[in-house]
Amino acid sequence: MIIVGGGPSGLAAACEAGNIGAKVSVLERLDTVGGLSRTTVFKGSRFDIGPHRFFTRNAEIQRLFVEVGAGDILNVRRLTRIFYNDRYFNYPLTPLNTLFGVGVPSSAAILASYGIARIKRAIGDSTIENFEDWVVDRFGRHLFETFFKTYTEKVWGIPCTRIAAEWAAQRIKGLSLATAVLNAVFRPQRKIAKSLVDEFAYPRLGAGQLYEKMALRVMQAGNRVRTGARVSRIRRDNWRVVAVEFDDNFGCRHEADGRYFLVSAPLTEMIESMSPAAPPEVLSACRALRYRNHLGVNLIVDGTPFPDNWIYVHSKDVGMARITNYANFSPAMASRAGLSPLTVEYFCRPGDEIWVASEHSLIERAKRELSRMKIVQPNCVLEGFVVRSEKAYPVIEIGYERHIAIIKGWLDGFENLLPIGRSGMFKYNNQDHAMATGLLAARTALGVQRCDPWLVNIDAEYHESRG
Ligand SMILES: Cc1cc2nc3c(=O)[nH]c(=O)nc-3n(C[C@H](O)[C@H](O)[C@H](O)COP(=O)(O)OP(=O)(O)OC[C@H]3O[C@@H](n4cnc5c(N)ncnc54)[C@H](O)[C@@H]3O)c2cc1C
Known part of the structure; x- marks a missing residue:
């Protein structure tokens, strides 16, 4: 089995395939494993790609995390705040801190616009077409303008009106800022599940430590993790992938063949590297994704x-x-x-x-x-x-799912190719979901279980949930 990418999805797939007894080669473009969850060492200090905390509701992934991370997992007390208008706000928000932070007039405006949103909803006067509509409908315009708009637009680089409402439904329904405010301001009697909100698991030497250990496991099982190996072409014969071509750090071209191929490189790049090329409508769907x-x-x-x-x-x-x-x-x-x-x-x-x-x-x-x-x-x-x-x-932009459906429809025709992971499936997956897609894809490929990695849940509720 050939696995493109040594991030969480690729390494979880390689571990699982190794357990099942398959011969596996992981090809990783960078000189280190872990992908977006890797840890970089600089002058003796360690840096992840932004904050990476591990949390999952998937018992199997939790077991894998604990087993691989054994001896190196810390339980970290979470403290996070929001910096807005030169002030700090507790995250999740707390009523007094919010009240003093935004001031009484703004707090009153938040409550009033929340009231208006509730009335509009009750009389059926709200149309939900995008992220902004979704948030305003549930939390009111003032709260949206104060705490959602700027951060969301910094992250996504497009107006909130162009972000799919589906993304809000997935990411915000658990907590995010909105439920924090609502619980703090409107439902203070609800109890927070402390284990979920206040603590998270973290490997002692950074998020990437887990994947370094996982890569070691793959190699100890007699399989290969090849870093500095950038896959540039996927060769196919109709609906069967026959080999991938990859370049090493010295610019030499190599080829790897296998019976099954799992790819966690970005979905668009995977399609664009097909030889013979994918059909024009699939390529144009790719170009529409950002x-x-x-x-x-x-x-x-x-x-x-x-x-x-x-x-x-x-x-x-x-x-x-x-x-x-x-x-x-x-x-x-x-x-x-x-x-x-x-x-x-x-x-x-x-x-x-x-x-x-x-x-x-x-x-x-x-x-x-x-x-x-x-x-x-x-x-x-x-x-x-x-x-x-x-x-x-x-970018979960309005209309993106039409393009994904075209690409997925074409990929489904392949006998021995599965995309896995976050960029590979164009899903807003966290580490645990990425790992789950890898596990399921490996089992499906090796015929021990038939499952659809596309169905791995991307519900974010687990990350910020309240009991
Ligand atoms: C800023 C930030 C914060 C995050 N915070 C969290 C968090 O708090 N908690 C959490 O659980 N998750 C978090 N995530 C998400 C997490 O990083 C990803 O879900 C996870 O790393 C995805 O794993 P993956 O294997 O699908 O993809 P990746 O991690 O992207 O791994 C894919 C690998 O494929 C390699 N590759 C790509 N193209 C090629 C090619 N052509 N040939 C060979 N190799 C290739 C890449 O170099 C990479 O190593 C965060 C992500 C970011 C960016």
Whole structure:
């Protein structure tokens, strides 16, 4: 079996295929495993690609996480806040903190517009066509404008009116900011399930430690994880993939054949690398899909600038969307006590001003923004580097499902090819869901269970749920 990509989905698939007794080769483009969940070491400090906490409701994935992570899993007390209009708001929101934060007039406006939304809903006067409609319908316009709009548009880079309502339904129904406010303001008597909201599991040496251990398992089972192997062509004979071609770090071309192929490279790239080419309508569906790039400015800072695991930055006057301090996840993330490894996150379009900026100017920009927010003084920043992640977020834009249906319809015809994972299936999957798609795809391919990895639940409720 050939698996393209050594991220959570590819490695979970490789572990499972190895358990079943198959011969497996994982081909990973980068020089390290873990994909978007990898951990990078710089000057002895460790950085993930933004904050990565592990949580799952899937008992099998939980078992795998505990088994692989054995001895290295910490339970981290969660502290996260929102930075908005030069103030910090507890996340989830709490009534007094919110009231003092936004002020009495704004709190009254939130309640009033919530009331209007309820009335509109009761008389059937609300049409839900997009993310904005969905949020306004449930929480009122004022709350939407205050706490949803800026952050969401920073992350996705498109107006909230162009984001599919389905995404809001998946991501927000559990908690996100909205339920936090509602529970805090309207239903304070409801109890929070502390284990879900206040704590999360985290590998001692970063999110990527789990996948480094998983890759080791794959190799100990006699299988291969080849890093620095970028798949550039998928050769097919009608509805059967016969081989993939990949380039190594020296620019040499190689070929790998197998009976089954699981691919976690971005779905659009997978289709575009088919030889012979995919039909025109499939290629044009691909071109209609967009991903959002992620850029992390990683800084080693002297001192402990904030106690939070991460802070959501809603303020419009800075470009960053979130800032993380990994020392607050695990002390082992810092090279020594007293230092803080931070990631300042930006979401980008390919070719936009931030994406193409030099490393030096990005570090200076992050320092300026942190100083403006009074979080870190520039002279406390000791070192920095930038990690760019292309196609990190599939954009769940209105109408995207039509294009996915065309692509999926064509892929379903293949006898021995399955896309897996987050970018590979163009789904807003977290680590656990990505791993689940890998497990199911491996079993389906090897004939031990017939399942459809496309059906892996992407319900976000588990992440922020309340009891
Ligand atoms: C900023 C951010 C924060 C996140 N926070 C969380 C969180 O808190 N909790 C959580 O559970 N999840 C979180 N996630 C999601 C998590 O990172 C992903 O769900 C997970 O990494 C997806 O695994 P995957 O294997 O599907 O894909 P990836 O992690 O993308 O792995 C795919 C792999 O394929 C490789 N590849 C791509 N193309 C090729 C090619 N042509 N040839 C060979 N190899 C190739 C890539 O290099 C990569 O290693 C976050 C993601 C981001 C970006």
